[in-house]
Every structure is written in structure tokens, then in C-alpha cells.
Amino acid sequence: MSTARSGRDTTDVTLDSIRLGEVTMDDVTIHPDTLIRQAEVAYEHANPQLAENLLRAAELTLIPDDEVLAMYEALRPGRSTVDELRALATSLRDRRAPRTAALIEEAADAYARRGIAKQA
Amino acid sequence: MTDTQPIGRFRFMDAQRVNLDGFAVEDQSLGLIAFNADADPDPSLVLDGGGNVVEMDGRAATDFDLIDEFIARHGLDLSVSAEVMALDDDDFARRIVDINVPRAEIIRLTAGATPAKLARVLSRLRAAELVIAMTKMRARKTPSNQAHVTNRSDDPLLLAADAATAAAFGFREIETTVPVLGDAPSNAVAVSIGAAVGAVGVLVQCSVEEALELELGMAGLVSYAETVSIYGTEQIFIDGDDTPWSKALLTSAYASRGMKMRVTSGGGSEALMGAAENRSIFYLEARCVALARALGSQGVQNGGIDAASVSGSVPGGARSMMAENLMVMMRNLEACTGNDALMSESDVRRTSRTHPIFIAGTDFVCSGFGSIQRYDNMFGPSQWNSEDIDDFLIMQRDWTVDGGLRSAAEPDVARLRRRAANAVRDVYRFLGLADFQDVWVEQAIDAAGSKDIPAADLMTPLEASRIIRQSHVTMVDVVAALDACGYEIEAERLLAMLHARVDGDYLHTAAIFDEQMNVMSLVTDPNDYAGPGTGYEPAGSRLAELNSVRQQRSVSDLRDEQAAAAGDHFTVVGAAGQGSDPTEVSIGVSAATGRAIWTTLSGLSVVDVLDELLAGLEEEGCRGRIIRINDTVDLGMIGLTAARLSGSGIGIGLQAKGTALIHRRDLSPLANLELYSVAPTVTPELYRALGINAGRHAKGATPEPLRNPYSDMAIEARFHTKVVSLVAIERTCLKPEIGPEDLELRQ
Structure with a gap:
């Protein structure tokens, strides 16, 4: 048994509840705490990078689909200026997504150094 | 005038199929060299007093390209770097093959090794040594296999029938794709339904452009992703419209929705795109594999892949493709081991390319066994195709090797195909996506390929896909529709796949489901090979399944x-x-x-x-x-x-x-x-x-x-x-x- 992002237990997400129209994708989406727990498992199995990925993912669970898609687009080559990336990172820090924010700050520096950010 | 016609013996040899293949003279300037190009760097790793990497593989941090930087920042266990970088190449290579050195010890050492170090060490292994190393190093104990299920018309009924067929033959992952991008949502739904008809717990992906693929995943219409391509040179990476950071975010995005994903690389792609920087195929792939680990991906699809014929054209190319897969295993990642894109016109040569990997066993022997007809494979013909399924089953029997497939009886497959095609017809009607004529359904059930279905209409999947996207149809809706149409078993199976996204256990390395929905992965089914009498050995009912082929006859x-x-x-x-x-x-x-x-x-x-x-x-x-x-x-x-x-x-x-x-x-x-x-x-x-x-x-x-x-x-x-x-x-x-x-x- 696991708890979904919506707070509902999977044991409660059944064909009966689907018949009643009482299930949304939120009821079948992973909870951040589960990802944090799975990150520990990954760490114990000699893959700290997978663990770090799962911790970043835990942060992203709280961000809506379209925003996640937009963040991915922003990180593609030539899409964002360095300042735009830094602003995105700052907003993520404010939304308690520090690991994702750090990744984007790092990208901003790397893109600036290698000249692949959008020119301001 | 002299007669320049070759003698009969050579005319006869020239006519053999292997001579349709292209073979390249090694050319380092074009990246047409398998291992150890002159321009491949000597391995090095230098840290400053603060523990930061200031040089890697001969390049100073100030000159790092994006790939170097991401690997140096995220990909290496610096606590073992000094130890492994100082290790003699042959000494390291022997430990990889030595059954008395546990897998975990190789994983520990490899975590600190730079791409150039691993490229050099693995170039030391000969073919037979690669087999033993792979047997020991793969993550999951139980091998498995992946199927391609596609067709020229994106025919939903045929996709469903063929997905059910693939599941019946034992494939635990199914990959579909589209000739028409707009058809992707329909393909995802049809294959998911078909797979659920065929078996419990079959993972399904739809390989399309990165953003659309993620969107399908977020809607639950697929259960894993693989088309997250990475490359070994910065130029090609950017040409692919991504960076290591965008890929890292994508990797996390999938996990944030509870979805398994792996990245795709594969040697030779840089040479194919004309930007190999004079490096060897294997060194560039070593950079990809190090990057994959740095990104936090649980696994890699590599071993040539779309550029398999580039690797195949140079001396040692088949060996380098296998070594690519081994490198993934050593980085403690799931290995989906190529053997997908057809790399030869010769049946002998393509079998030879696959066979050592097949007998060693991997997490997925083929990263796309074309379970459908060659002409219907929208990735291009595979190394193994529907005409080879019996061969593959019999090879398993010959060698007592579990390549992930099982025999399926004709009456069972006929029944599954009928149920799958009917389920898609009923669900599409229920959701208002399409109405299928009976003649189309009947043709799809019987078809060996899309050419057998003149009744198929090309606009149907496009229109169905448009509705799926516009009305935000999710897998919850598909489950509800299956249930309402009387397919309760399949509804339960797809609901179980949704539950798995909440559990998150299949985010771990090399995860698949068995037919009781138990996760088999590095965590739950770790490979413990340590020589004869250890590791995976087919036994009991699985051994009986491997041994029993439909062609066998007794005296009676x-x-x-x-x-x-x-x-x-x-x-x-x-x-x-x-x-x-x-x-x-x-x-x-x-x-x-x-x-x-x-x-x-x-x-x-x-x-x-x-x-x-x-x-x-x-x-x-x-x-x-x-x-x-x-x-x-x-x-x-x-x-x-x-x-x-x-x-x-x-x-x-x-x-x-x-x-x-x-x-x-x-x-x-x-x-x-x-x-x-x-x-x-x-x-x-x-x-x-x-x-x-x-x-x-x-x-x-x-x-x-x-x-x-x-x-x-x-x-x-x-x-x-x-x-x-x-x-x-x-x-x-x-x-x-x-x-x-x-x-x-x-x-």
C-alpha cells in the first residue's frame, strides 16, 4: 500500500471508485515522501546519482505538468537567457525546490561559459 | 582487351548476402575506429585542495565542454578515484572477469573511473571475456527482452493484436512509435490495451519527441520512457536540441510522475553525424555512459542502436558494441543491450553480433526485438524480427539460455488477438475516438502484417489522437472504459500499472514486473553470479517452458x-x-x-x-x-x-x-x-x-x-x-x- 500525491491510499483506488468517477491522475501519482524513501534505497544500492535524481523528482511532484514541461523547454539550448535561468532558479528556491534550483543555476553558469544561452 | 571477370569461385562468393553490407577502412579523422584512437585522451583525474575536479581525461576544467562538466560535477565517486585511476588497466580488466571479485567491488571501483579510464580498460577484454564479465555484471539476475510493436498505418487494432501477441511470447517491455507524430496518443492507448490483454505487468513506451513523450507519460498513457537521447560530443548534443542539464531535468520529471525511464546513447552516432572529433566510437560512448550515471538515469539503451551499422562497419565493431553494454552494467545501471537496428543483410552475421550477449544474458537482450514484420517496423527493421521468433525460442532451447521469450500456442494467440482488437474497438467507441468496421477487426486479428489489412483507414488514429489530447484522456479514463465495456481483467491490469507509479519500486535499476506484479530489479532480484552453480539458471517451470517448443515430436x-x-x-x-x-x-x-x-x-x-x-x-x-x-x-x-x-x-x-x-x-x-x-x-x-x-x-x-x-x-x-x-x-x-x-x- 502506498499513498498518492493526493493523499489517497492506493487500496482505495479501485475499479469501484473509478466506476463512481472518483479517481483522477492525482490519485495515481507518486507522493514526494515516497520518492525520498526510494532515494534512500537507491543510495543503499550504490547509486547516489539515482538517489539525487529521485530527490529532485520529489521536488517536482508539487509542480504542475505544464510547468514541468515549460522548465524542460527553458533548459534546452538557446531557449533562455542566463538571467532567465537564474530567475527560474530563484523561483524554485522559493517553492522549496532547492535541488532543482541548484541544477538550473549550474546550467546558467555552464551555458554562459559555453555560449549556448539565448543572447539577452 | 582482357577479361576482368573474376573466377567462378569469387563470383559465387560475391553473390552472398554479407557482401551487401558496407565495410569501412579505419579512418580516425571520421571517427571510424572502434577503440583507442590517437586522439582519445589518456585517463586522468586531478582534484584541487577543495576536492573539486580541475582536470579530467587530459582536459582542464576551464576547457570542459558541457559533457565533461556534468560528469565531473555529478558523475564520479571522488572517494575512490585515486585508487581506481592508479590501477593498472590489465589488473582492472582481470578483476572484471574474475569470478572471485564480487560485482559490488567492480561497481565500487567503476564509480570513480573517468570515461577514458573505462574505455581503455574495457578495450582490453576479448570476446569470451566480455561474455563472462556480462554474466557477472548485469544488474538484474533474471534476463528479459523488449519488443517493438509498430505498423505502417498506426492501425490501433493491429497494434493491440500485436502487443497482445508480443506479451504472449514473453516480452516484458513493448516499445511503439509512429510514422505520423500526430498518431502517438492513439498508439500509446492501443498498445497499452493490447499488452494488458496479453499478460500482466508488461511495460509500454511510445518513442516520440521528448516533450510529447513526457506528456504521454504524465497522462499515464505509457508506463515507461526510453527515448531520452544523449551523445558523446557537445556539438551533437546541442544539435539534438538538448544539454546534459535539460536531460537531467527530464530524467527527474519522469521520476516525479512515478515513471521508469532510461536514456539512449549508442556508439557511432557521432561519426554518423560527422562530429566525432577524431575520437574512437568506444571512447565517445564511454562519455555517454558516464553522463547517464551522472544524470541519475536508472539505465541506458546502447550498443550501436541507430548507428549499429557504423560500429559494424569497422574492425572490432561488434566487440565494441558489446563492451558498451558491459560498461553500462559496470556503472551499476540497467542495460538494454541494443540488438535492435538491423546491422547486416546476412543472417549469419547478425546472429554472430547478438549471440555472445544472448548467452551472457542482459536486462533486455534486445532493446527492440521486432516482434512484427520487418516492413511494419517504424524504427526500421530490427536485428531480430517476427520471422525469427521461432529461431530465438529454439536458440534458447539449444543453449539452455533464458533470452526472455516463451512459446505461445496458436489457439491462445488467436484468442488474445481477437480479445485485444475487440477491446480497442469497444474502448475507442466508448470514448468517442473511433468506430471500426467488423471487416477491419477481422482482418487485424488474422493479419501477419499491415499489408493484410486493406480495410484500415489512415485518418482514424489521427482523429482518435486529436480527441485524446483535446479532451485530456488519461489512463484512468481508459481503465474506466475497459471496465464499462466488459474487460474487467484488463482494466485491473492497467490499474495495477497505475498503482505501481504510486509505489515507486519500479524506479529502481533494471525494474520489470513479473506476472504477479512483483518488481524484479537490482534491489529485489540482484545478480549474484560468482561462477558455476551461482547466479541465474532457468529451473522448474521456466526451464520446462524453454525446453518445450511447439515443433517438438515424440515417438508416440x-x-x-x-x-x-x-x-x-x-x-x-x-x-x-x-x-x-x-x-x-x-x-x-x-x-x-x-x-x-x-x-x-x-x-x-x-x-x-x-x-x-x-x-x-x-x-x-x-x-x-x-x-x-x-x-x-x-x-x-x-x-x-x-x-x-x-x-x-x-x-x-x-x-x-x-x-x-x-x-x-x-x-x-x-x-x-x-x-x-x-x-x-x-x-x-x-x-x-x-x-x-x-x-x-x-x-x-x-x-x-x-x-x-x-x-x-x-x-x-x-x-x-x-x-x-x-x-x-x-x-x-x-x-x-x-x-x-x-x-x-x-x-
């Missing part, structure tokens, strides 16, 4: 087959005595002839064979006499016994399976006059000719010997199992206490 099967042609044609006249008529030629028949065996290996009835022999003798003015020899299965002794009883001293020996010879009373058993050893190809005309020659021998002539009908068929492969059974039947008919008997033949 053959006995039944023979009994179907039974007739009452022979009457025993009495004990056979010594003949005195000089025109008499005896035909000794084996004990089972007309008793338990009525049909020869060439499909003739034994009565017809005897008729031909008798007619041949008659043409020469001789009289045939049929004698059953009850005390031996040996054809030489049958013929010799007949010759000794014959008035002319000449006898014909005939086994019920059709093997025949001419013998003479004064010869030793094995020194016959003429022999038809290849029973399966003997025709009525040849039996008549044998009768004629026997008659000529009886008259003291020296006839021109008959030529055995040899061919290029693998006659022994086709018939030896039958021969074993037929000889066993012959033995059961022996009655040594009864001497030779004269028979009367009735029509």
Missing part, C-alpha cells in the same frame, strides 16, 4: 502419424526358404514395414515403393520376392539376408523409412553394391531405377551406379529426429525367434 507422435496411413497390405505366406530361380531377386523389408510404419521419409507409402522396385525388376525380366527380415534393423544385414535367400544371389534391402540398397550373397554386410542413403529425397523413379539395376546385377551385368539425390538441404536436421523414432519403432517390431518370412503384397 510419430507412431500416431504413421498409424494414420495404416493399411492391410501384407500377408505372411510362410517361412522363407532358399530360392533357386536364377531370375529371382529378393526384396528384404524391415520388421516394421507395413506393421507399424507405412510411410517413408520421402512421404511415399511403402506399398508404392515396393511396387516400383517390383516393376523395375520386371523390366529386366526378373521376378521380385518380398521377404520380411525379423531379426535385425541393420539395412546391410536385411539386404544380405535377402540376397542369400534369393535364387539369383542378388537382394534388395528396404527399411520402412525408405533407405534402400542392393546386396549380393557373397559380400560382407557393409560392402553393398549400391545404396540410397538419403531416404527423404528418394523418388518413385529412383526406386524403379534401383529395381532395374538390381535386375541387371542379377543377370551378371555391371550397370551404371545410381547417383544419390544429394541437395543443399539440411537433410539430417530435418529428419534425424524422425529417424531416431522410426528406428525405435523398428526395434519394437523385431522378433528374432521368427526367421525370415515370405510376404504377399496386396493393393
Whole structure:
């Protein structure tokens, strides 16, 4: 048994509840705490990078689909200026997504150094 | 003018299929070299006082490209770097192969090794060593396999029927894609439904442009992703419209929705795109694999992949593709080991490319076994395709190797295909996506490929996809529709896949589901190979499954087959005595002839064979006499016994399976006059000719010997199992206490 992002237990997400129209994708989406727990498992199995990925993912669970898609687009080559990336990172820090924010700050520096950010 | 035409032997060799393949002269400037190019850097790793990487593989941090930087920042365990970088290449290579060095120790060391270090160490391993290393290093103990399910028309009914078929044959992952991008949502839904009809817990992906693929995943319409491509040079990475950071975010995005994903690389892609920077194929791939680990991906699809034919064109190319897969395993990641894009026109060569990986076993032997027809594979033909499924099953049986497939019986597959096609029709109607005509459904069920479905309409998947996206249809809606249409089992199966996204256990390395929805992964099913008697070994019901192929036959099967042609044609006249008529030629028949065996290996009835022999003798003015020899299965002794009883001293020996010879009373058993050893190809005309020659021998002539009908068929492969059974039947008919008997033949 696991708890979904919506707070509902999977044991409660059944064909009966689907018949009643009482299930949304939120009821079948992973909870951040589960990802944090799975990150520990990954760490114990000699893959700290997978663990770090799962911790970043835990942060992203709280961000809506379209925003996640937009963040991915922003990180593609030539899409964002360095300042735009830094602003995105700052907003993520404010939304308690520090690991994702750090990744984007790092990208901003790397893109600036290698000249692949959008020119301001 | 001189004739420049090559000699016949070379004309013949030139015509062989392998000569359709392209082979390149090594050219480092084009990146056409498998291992160890001059421009590949010497391995190095230098840290500053603060533990930051200031140099990696000969390049200063200030000069790092994006790939270097991401690997240096995220990809290396700096606590073991000094140890592993100082390790002698051969010493490291030997530890990889050494069964007494545990997998975990290799994982520990590899975590600190730079791309150039691993590239150099793995270039030391020879083919047989790669097999042992792979056996030990793969993450999941139980091997598995992935199928491609696509077709030219994105026909939802055929996709569903073929997905169900793939699941029935044992594939645990199914990858689909589209010829028309707009069809992707429909393909995802149709394949997911079909897979659920076929088996519990089959993972499904739809390989399309990165953002759309993620969108499909977020809607739950697919259960994993693989088309997250990474490259070994910065230029090609950016040309692919991504950076290591965008890929890292994508990797996390999938995990944030509870979805398994792996990245795709594969040697040779940089050379194919003309930007290999004079590096070897293997070194560039080593950068990809290090990056994959740095990104936090649980796994990698590599081993050539779309550029397999580039690797395949250079010396050592097949070895380098296998070493790519091994490198993934050493980075403690799931290995989805190529063997997908067809890299040769030659059946021998493509089998040779796959076979060492197949016998070692990997997390997915093929990262896309084309379970459909070659022409329907929208990735391009695979290394293995639907025409090879029986070959693959039999290879598993030959080597007692679990390649992830199992046999499926025709009635079961027919039933599953019908249910899958009907389920998609009903769900599409329920959701208002499409209405399918009965004729289309029936054609899809029976089809071996999309060319068998003239009723398919190309606009249907496009329109269905438009509605899926516009009305935000999710997998929850698909489950509800299946349930409402009476497919409760499949609804439960797809709901279980949604539950798995909440559990998150299948985010771990090399995760698949078994058919009870248990996760099998690095965590729950770790590979523990440490030499003979350890690690994965198919046993119990799985071993029985591997051993049982639909083509196998037993003696009793053959006995039944023979009994179907039974007739009452022979009457025993009495004990056979010594003949005195000089025109008499005896035909000794084996004990089972007309008793338990009525049909020869060439499909003739034994009565017809005897008729031909008798007619041949008659043409020469001789009289045939049929004698059953009850005390031996040996054809030489049958013929010799007949010759000794014959008035002319000449006898014909005939086994019920059709093997025949001419013998003479004064010869030793094995020194016959003429022999038809290849029973399966003997025709009525040849039996008549044998009768004629026997008659000529009886008259003291020296006839021109008959030529055995040899061919290029693998006659022994086709018939030896039958021969074993037929000889066993012959033995059961022996009655040594009864001497030779004269028979009367009735029509």
C-alpha cells in the first residue's frame, strides 16, 4: 500500500471508485515522501546519482505538468537567457525546490561559459 | 582487351548476402575506429585542495565542454578515484572477469573511473571475456527482452493484436512509435490495451519527441520512457536540441510522475553525424555512459542502436558494441543491450553480433526485438524480427539460455488477438475516438502484417489522437472504459500499472514486473553470479517452458502419424526358404514395414515403393520376392539376408523409412553394391531405377551406379529426429525367434 500525491491510499483506488468517477491522475501519482524513501534505497544500492535524481523528482511532484514541461523547454539550448535561468532558479528556491534550483543555476553558469544561452 | 571477370569461385562468393553490407577502412579523422584512437585522451583525474575536479581525461576544467562538466560535477565517486585511476588497466580488466571479485567491488571501483579510464580498460577484454564479465555484471539476475510493436498505418487494432501477441511470447517491455507524430496518443492507448490483454505487468513506451513523450507519460498513457537521447560530443548534443542539464531535468520529471525511464546513447552516432572529433566510437560512448550515471538515469539503451551499422562497419565493431553494454552494467545501471537496428543483410552475421550477449544474458537482450514484420517496423527493421521468433525460442532451447521469450500456442494467440482488437474497438467507441468496421477487426486479428489489412483507414488514429489530447484522456479514463465495456481483467491490469507509479519500486535499476506484479530489479532480484552453480539458471517451470517448443515430436507422435496411413497390405505366406530361380531377386523389408510404419521419409507409402522396385525388376525380366527380415534393423544385414535367400544371389534391402540398397550373397554386410542413403529425397523413379539395376546385377551385368539425390538441404536436421523414432519403432517390431518370412503384397 502506498499513498498518492493526493493523499489517497492506493487500496482505495479501485475499479469501484473509478466506476463512481472518483479517481483522477492525482490519485495515481507518486507522493514526494515516497520518492525520498526510494532515494534512500537507491543510495543503499550504490547509486547516489539515482538517489539525487529521485530527490529532485520529489521536488517536482508539487509542480504542475505544464510547468514541468515549460522548465524542460527553458533548459534546452538557446531557449533562455542566463538571467532567465537564474530567475527560474530563484523561483524554485522559493517553492522549496532547492535541488532543482541548484541544477538550473549550474546550467546558467555552464551555458554562459559555453555560449549556448539565448543572447539577452 | 582482357577479361576482368573474376573466377567462378569469387563470383559465387560475391553473390552472398554479407557482401551487401558496407565495410569501412579505419579512418580516425571520421571517427571510424572502434577503440583507442590517437586522439582519445589518456585517463586522468586531478582534484584541487577543495576536492573539486580541475582536470579530467587530459582536459582542464576551464576547457570542459558541457559533457565533461556534468560528469565531473555529478558523475564520479571522488572517494575512490585515486585508487581506481592508479590501477593498472590489465589488473582492472582481470578483476572484471574474475569470478572471485564480487560485482559490488567492480561497481565500487567503476564509480570513480573517468570515461577514458573505462574505455581503455574495457578495450582490453576479448570476446569470451566480455561474455563472462556480462554474466557477472548485469544488474538484474533474471534476463528479459523488449519488443517493438509498430505498423505502417498506426492501425490501433493491429497494434493491440500485436502487443497482445508480443506479451504472449514473453516480452516484458513493448516499445511503439509512429510514422505520423500526430498518431502517438492513439498508439500509446492501443498498445497499452493490447499488452494488458496479453499478460500482466508488461511495460509500454511510445518513442516520440521528448516533450510529447513526457506528456504521454504524465497522462499515464505509457508506463515507461526510453527515448531520452544523449551523445558523446557537445556539438551533437546541442544539435539534438538538448544539454546534459535539460536531460537531467527530464530524467527527474519522469521520476516525479512515478515513471521508469532510461536514456539512449549508442556508439557511432557521432561519426554518423560527422562530429566525432577524431575520437574512437568506444571512447565517445564511454562519455555517454558516464553522463547517464551522472544524470541519475536508472539505465541506458546502447550498443550501436541507430548507428549499429557504423560500429559494424569497422574492425572490432561488434566487440565494441558489446563492451558498451558491459560498461553500462559496470556503472551499476540497467542495460538494454541494443540488438535492435538491423546491422547486416546476412543472417549469419547478425546472429554472430547478438549471440555472445544472448548467452551472457542482459536486462533486455534486445532493446527492440521486432516482434512484427520487418516492413511494419517504424524504427526500421530490427536485428531480430517476427520471422525469427521461432529461431530465438529454439536458440534458447539449444543453449539452455533464458533470452526472455516463451512459446505461445496458436489457439491462445488467436484468442488474445481477437480479445485485444475487440477491446480497442469497444474502448475507442466508448470514448468517442473511433468506430471500426467488423471487416477491419477481422482482418487485424488474422493479419501477419499491415499489408493484410486493406480495410484500415489512415485518418482514424489521427482523429482518435486529436480527441485524446483535446479532451485530456488519461489512463484512468481508459481503465474506466475497459471496465464499462466488459474487460474487467484488463482494466485491473492497467490499474495495477497505475498503482505501481504510486509505489515507486519500479524506479529502481533494471525494474520489470513479473506476472504477479512483483518488481524484479537490482534491489529485489540482484545478480549474484560468482561462477558455476551461482547466479541465474532457468529451473522448474521456466526451464520446462524453454525446453518445450511447439515443433517438438515424440515417438508416440510419430507412431500416431504413421498409424494414420495404416493399411492391410501384407500377408505372411510362410517361412522363407532358399530360392533357386536364377531370375529371382529378393526384396528384404524391415520388421516394421507395413506393421507399424507405412510411410517413408520421402512421404511415399511403402506399398508404392515396393511396387516400383517390383516393376523395375520386371523390366529386366526378373521376378521380385518380398521377404520380411525379423531379426535385425541393420539395412546391410536385411539386404544380405535377402540376397542369400534369393535364387539369383542378388537382394534388395528396404527399411520402412525408405533407405534402400542392393546386396549380393557373397559380400560382407557393409560392402553393398549400391545404396540410397538419403531416404527423404528418394523418388518413385529412383526406386524403379534401383529395381532395374538390381535386375541387371542379377543377370551378371555391371550397370551404371545410381547417383544419390544429394541437395543443399539440411537433410539430417530435418529428419534425424524422425529417424531416431522410426528406428525405435523398428526395434519394437523385431522378433528374432521368427526367421525370415515370405510376404504377399496386396493393393
